[in-house]
Amino acid sequence: SSLKFGLCTPELLLVGGSIWWWFKRKFVGMVFGLKLGLKKSQVHPPREDKQEGSQSTKGALTVNEFVARTKRCREKGLEPTKPELIAYARYLGIDPIADGDLMWIADEALNAPLPSEWTEHHDSADRVFYYNVQTHASSWAHPLEQLHRDTYKKIVLFRSGDLSKEDQLKKLEDMQKKCEQAEHEAHKELQLWTEHTDEQGQKFYYNSDQQRSVWTDPRPARCHTLYLQMKALRVMGAHCGQASRFPEEYSKNLLNRDLGLKMPLGGGAKASSRKNDKFSLLEDDDDDGFGMPPKD
Numbered sequence: 001s002s003l004k005f006g007l008c009t010p011e012l013l014l015v016g017g018s019i020w021w022w023f024k025r026k027f028v029g030m031v032f033g034l035k036l037g038l039k040k041s042q043v044h045p046p047r048e049d050k051q052e053g054s055q056s057t058k059g060a061l062t063v064n065e066f067v068a069r070t071k072r073c074r075e076k077g078l079e080p081t082k083p084e085l086i087a088y089a090r091y092l093g094i095d096p097i098a099d100g101d102l103m104w105i106a107d108e109a110l111n112a113p114l115p116s117e118w119t120e121h122h123d124s125a126d127r128v129f130y131y132n133v134q135t136h137a138s139s140w141a142h143p144l145e146q147l148h149r150d151t152y153k154k155i156v157l158f159r160s161g162d163l164s165k166e167d168q169l170k171k172l173e174d175m176q177k178k179c180e181q182a183e184h185e186a187h188k189e190l191q192l193w194t195e196h197t198d199e200q201g202q203k204f205y206y207n208s209d210q211q212r213s214v215w216t217d218p219r220p221a222r223c224h225t226l227y228l229q230m231k232a233l234r235v236m237g238a239h240c241g242q243a244s245r246f247p248e249e250y251s252k253n254l255l256n257r258d259l260g261l262k263m264p265l266g267g268g269a270k271a272s273s274r275k276n277d278k279f280s281l282l283e284d285d286d287d288d289g290f291g292m293p294p295k296d
Contacts, residue, residue, distance in 0.1 A: 043119075043121055043131045043138070044138055045121075045123040045127070045129045045138055045140075046129060046138045046139055046140050062127060063088070063091055063140075064127035064128050064129060064140055065125070065126065065127050065128075066080075066084065066087075066088060067110065067128050067142075068122060068126055068127060068128040070084075070110055071128070080110070085103065085106055085107070085110075086103075088106050088109075088110065089103055089105075089106035092105070092106055092109060092145070092148060092149055092152065093149050093152060093153070094106055094152050099152070099155075099156060101235075102152055102155060102156075102235075104231070105148050105151055105152050106148075108148060108224070108227075108228065109142070109144070109145060109148040112142055112144040112145075112147075112148070112221075112224055113144075113217075113220035113221045113224055114130065114142075114143060114144075114216050114221060115143050115144070115216070115218065115221045116205070116214040116215075116216045116217070116218035116221070117132055117133055117134045117214070117216070118130050118131065118132055118133070118143050118216060119131050119133060119215065119216060121138075127140075130142060130143060133215075144221065144224065144225070147225065147228065148228070151228050151232050154232060154236075155232055155235055155236055158171065158236045158239065159236070159239050165240070168236075168239075168240050169240065169242070171236075172233070172236060172237055172240065172242060175229075175232075175233050175236070176233065176244075176245060178229070179226075179229050179230060179233055179245075179246060180245075182225075182226055182229055183226060183230075186222055186223065186226050189222065190219050190222060190223070192207050192208055192209045192210070193205050193206070193207055193217075193218060193219055194206050194208070195217070196213075202215070203215075203217075205217050205218060205219075230244075230246040231248075233246060234246060234247065234248070
């Protein structure tokens with residue numbers, strides 16, 4: 001982590017370290033130290049007509065007001081009521097009567113973390129919305145909302161009876177291979193990210209392979225996506241009487257231990273007090289000065 005010189009005498013190392021410390025204090029904090037890399041005036045809520053459920057009727061919560069309130073309540077250890085969760089499930093396209101065993105998808109959607117290019121904000125009415133720092137676009141819908149909708153549709157279609165037993169087993173085999181590949185890629189990718197803190201105390205995340213920094217931790221969203229794949233495969237396999245290679249405990253142990261994340265998964269899981277994600281990250285003491293905060 002020290003600077004390298006052609007002639008590494010103690011005096012040169014001392015001078016080199018002092019120069020780097022001065023440069024980092026004077027320029028890095030000045031150029032890269034802005035929180036989120038955004039000015040408040042740059043972030044605006046989406047147009048009212050862009051997202052179904054973003055406009056409230058008198059006496060009724062919008063979806064975005066409900067999500068914002070649920071986040072605040074879960075920080076205090078409170079869960080949404082059953083009628084509220086059912087209403088949210090219907091919003092996602094889930095039939096809580098016919099597919100009551102799939103209500104976990106709605107719970108996971110409420111706990112979903114953000115991908116690295118997204119940040120969370122609230123408008124003047126305290127409705128949550130999301131901002132993409134790359135495209136500069138705002139959205140009422142959570143970036144992973146469609147993933148949960150698709151997970152539900154995939155399971156329902158599989159259980160609809162349209163597929164023969166042979167086709168179901170073939171589909172399960174294909175999904176198993178995809179899940180194993182996703183597990184391998186996730187394990188490899190997540191080891192490359194480390195957590196750091198800039199001069200203003202703002203945490204950021206650095207990928208040593210890509211030489212890239214982001215404000216939002218990319219690891220929770222990656223793990224959340226993998227967990228959904230594993231659980232969907234498990235549910236579909238159970239429908240055919242097939243044991244999954246990814247049982248519940250295996251999935252938790254993999255993501256908790258092997259990928260270095262603590263995940264309170266499963267029904268009724270409480271969100272962590274940390275804003276924007278449901279994962280409590282292990283402490284990372286590897287702050288060797290190599291990671292630079294994201295650019296403005």
